Amino acid sequence: MNKKTAKVKCLSGYHSKWVENRIKFILNYFNYDLTDKRILELGAHQGDIGGNLINFGAHTTCVEGRVEHIKRGEERHPDIEWKHVDLDIEKWIFESEYDIILHLGLLYHLKNPDYYLIESQKRCDHFFLESQVIDNSNEEICKIKDPADPKKHGPGQGINAEAQLSVKYIENRLDNFQRFDLKELGGCGHHYDWKAKNDNTYRNGRRRFWVV
Numbered sequence: 595m596n597k598k599t600a601k602v603k604c605l606s607g608y609h610s611k612w613v614e615n616r617i618k619f620i621l622n623y624f625n626y627d628l629t630d631k632r633i634l635e636l637g638a639h640q641g642d643i644g645g646n647l648i649n650f651g652a653h654t655t656c657v658e659g660r661v662e663h664i665k666r667g668e669e670r671h672p673d674i675e676w677k678h679v680d681l682d683i684e685k686w687i688f689e690s691e692y693d694i695i696l697h698l699g700l701l702y703h704l705k706n707p708d709y710y711l712i713e714s715q716k717r718c719d720h721f722f723l724e725s726q727v728i729d730n731s732n733e734e735i736c737k738i739k740d741p742a743d744p745k746k747h748g749p750g751q752g753i754n755a756e757a758q759l760s761v762k763y764i765e766n767r768l769d770n771f772q773r774f775d776l777k778e779l780g781g782c783g784h785h786y787d788w789k790a791k792n793d794n795t796y797r798n799g800r801r802r803f804w805v806v
């Protein structure tokens with residue numbers, strides 16, 4: 595396959611433009627060549643991100659806490675290896691090292707956001723992280739909310755908790771990161787190219803994206 599002309603496809607309809615834009619960012623980062631790269635994707639939903647990266651040469655293991663997402667993901671992306679794991683259980687049960695770890699749209703759903711944030715960075719060459727954030731780059735703020743009420747919370751959200759974290763909180767836990775406040779990463783109401791006011795607000799869709 596000519597990797598540069600292979601198409602991003604098979605998106606579930608779950609925020610598909612946003613998903614596609616992040617896939618394209620990751621592909622661009624590696625010049626559309628992921629030959630033999632071993633990827634671990636945490637909180638993978640139905641595997642649209644990792645499932646597409648396989649078409650560019652990667653081997654992907656997707657980790658997800660909801661069985662219904664894994665079932666749909668297996669149908670649509672049969673080459674993914676799946677693991678059903680609740681990531682609120684703080685134990686590294688995966689391979690000890692990967693080329694790439696994707697931690698996208700997950701941080702603000704965890705009871706202890708620190709564990710996979712810190713552990714993942716030790717275990718890969720390229721760590722991709724993105725999260726909704728509290729707008730504060732000066733102070734560490736971490737608010738852990740009540741467990742998600744299944745009647746109120748959709749299937750894309752936290753299983754046991756919701757966390758609101760400031761930009762400073764997250765960046766203090768990242769080693770030598772680069773942050774990408776890019777318009778082209780956004781979509782479907784999610785955006786990265788907003789101007790910081792440091793006013794402690796937390797809004798749906800206001801996010802940051804880092805590569806470590």
Ligand SMILES: C[S@@+](CC[C@H](N)C(=O)[O-])C[C@H]1O[C@@H](n2cnc3c(N)ncnc32)[C@H](O)[C@@H]1O
Pocket residue numbers: 613636637638639640657658659660663679680681682698699700703704749750751752753754
């Ligand atoms: C907002 S979606 C993000 C999906 C995908 N990573 C993306 O960025 O498009 C969050 C995903 O994390 C999963 N999730 C939430 N809490 C989890 C937990 N404790 N353990 C494992 N998966 C969890 C949800 O089921 C959902 O599929």
